[in-house]
Amino acid sequence: MKEEYKSIIDSNGNMICNCVLFIEDIPQCFVINEEYKSVDFCMGNFVKPKWNGQEWIESATEEEIEAWKEENKPIENIGENLIDKLILDNINMQSQIDSLIQAQLGGN
Secondary structure (H helix, E strand, O other): OOEEEEEEEOOOOEEEEEEEEEEOOEEOOOOOOOOOEEEEOOOOOOOOEEEOOOOEEEOOOHHHHHHHHHHOOOOOOHHHHHHHHHHHHHHHHHHHHHHHHHHHHHHO
16 A cells, blocks of 8 residues: 655645645545645745745745744743752752751750
8 A cells, every 4th residue: 555645735836735645646634626736745844835846945035934933932941940940949948957957956
């Protein structure tokens, strides 16, 4: 059984659907009408992918790419900051425990 993943484009080469499974050249869970065409699966990292007839190209403007980057900035690594805070809290608590132990030993 032949299975293949393809992307679907409109008549202008704009991506309609990035990933459609074809089994024996029949699209699964997708209906291709006369204005759509299946092409090589788009594996690139494009903001606005476009099929030029031979390969996928970036069709986004610099402004669109910058806007996409701004909207998709990585979230600050909360995990590392949380670990640093927990370590500091642990050091402070250990210091307080040590002070209490010293006070108890000195008071007896």
